[in-house]
Amino acid sequence: MNQGRLGLTADEVLTTTxxxxxxIDFDRPVEREVVMECVEIAxxxxxxxxxxxxxxxxxxxxxxxxxIADLYRASFYPYTGIEDPAGDDLPDRExxxxxxxxxxxxxxxxxxxxxxxxxxxxxTGRLEGASSFxxxxxxxxxxxxxxxxxxxxRERGLGSSWTTLHLPQEREAAExxxxxxxxxxxxxxxxxxxxxxxxxxxxxxxPAEQFVHWNTW
Numbered sequence: 001m002n003q004g005r006l007g008l009t010a011d012e013v014l015t016t017t018x019x020x021x022x023x024i025d026f027d028r029p030v031e032r033e034v035v036m037e038c039v040e041i042a043x044x045x046x047x048x049x050x051x052x053x054x055x056x057x058x059x060x061x062x063x064x065x066x067x068i069a070d071l072y073r074a075s076f077y078p079y080t081g082i083e084d085p086a087g088d089d090l091p092d093r094e095x096x097x098x099x100x101x102x103x104x105x106x107x108x109x110x111x112x113x114x115x116x117x118x119x120x121x122x123x124t125g126r127l128e129g130a131s132s133f134x135x136x137x138x139x140x141x142x143x144x145x146x147x148x149x150x151x152x153x154r155e156r157g158l159g160s161s162w163t164t165l166h167l168p169q170e171r172e173a174a175e176x177x178x179x180x181x182x183x184x185x186x187x188x189x190x191x192x193x194x195x196x197x198x199x200x201x202x203x204x205x206x207p208a209e210q211f212v213h214w215n216t217w
Contacts, residue, residue, distance in 0.1 A: 004034070006155055006198055013151050016200040019101075020159025021108035024193040030060075030117045030158065035192075038152035045145035048137045053124035054145050055184060057177055060117050067176050068120075069113035071169040072189060076109045079165060085110045097204065108161060108191060115191035119160070120177065121146050122184040142187050150190070159195040164188050 008016070039056055047054065059065055077083065080102060123142040127135050150160055166173055166189045174181040 004156055006157060008155055013154055015202045017151055017154040018159070018200045018203065019104075019161035020193075020195055020200075021104045021161055021191075023196045024108075024115060024159060024191065025196050026111065026114045026116065026193060028116065028194045030192055030194065032058075034156055034158070035117070038149050038156070041152040042145040042149035045148045046140065047145070048141040051124070051141060053138075054142050055122040055124070057120045057122065057179065058117055059120070059177070062113075064176065065115070065118055066113040068118060068166060068173060068189065069109075071173055071176075072112055072163065072166040073109055075165040075168045076105075080105070082106050105161075108163075112191060115193050117192040119149070119190040119192055120173070120179075121149075121187045121190075122179060123187060124184060126182065126185055138185070139187075146187060146190075153192065154200075157194055157198055158192060159200075160190045160192045162188055162190065 035058060043052070043054070059068065077085075082102070085106070121142060123138055125138060127138055130138070146162075150162075153160055167186060170186050171181050173179070173186065174184075179186065
């Protein structure tokens with residue numbers, strides 16, 4: 001096994017890369033060289049016409065993290081209906097797993113400013129008013145790279161979670177981060193840290209045959 005690697009098989013990485021919130025180590029720094037290894041891997045992902053329009057902005061400055069976390073929380077609490085930052089006032093849901101996920105998300109929202117690192121991947125251009133073809137081409141040129149990045153993190157003992165709730169304030173985030181808003185679209189916000197333990201399991205999913213069609217719908 002290479003130093004710093006878990007030695008997982010491809011199938012293990014693909015099936016055990018989970019959204020990590022409560023098991024983030026908030027106290028252990030994330031080395032920039034490890035991040036750059038993961039970005040190099042991510043850049044082997046597909047990109048339309050080999051355009052390579054991806055950009056990666058990483059934030060480890062405490063004041064900047066706090067400002068971005070405030071934007072996130074400004075959307076998170078109204079969106080989820082949670083008022084208690086600890087998530088103890090969960091709205092009624094019939095799905096116990098959904099409640100667990102929501103409480104976990106509330107925990108991350110509360111502590112988001114404490115994560116060792118934030119990643120905000122971007123793609124060249126804006127998508128307002130774009131056709132489905134243009135949108136599919138753009139998202140298809142950044143999201144596979146983001147997923148590859150998360151898989152690379154997993155193999156190195158790090159975790160993250162895919163969040164988008166700062167995007168209602170995307171322009172404000174761009175101003176804080178110095179992103180040229182008219183030129184780049186933010187694809188999400190990813191809190192990153194080493195995980196407490198690495199024994200993540202497969203998620204519970206409905207059988208695949210319920211979602212598959214052959215030749216016709």
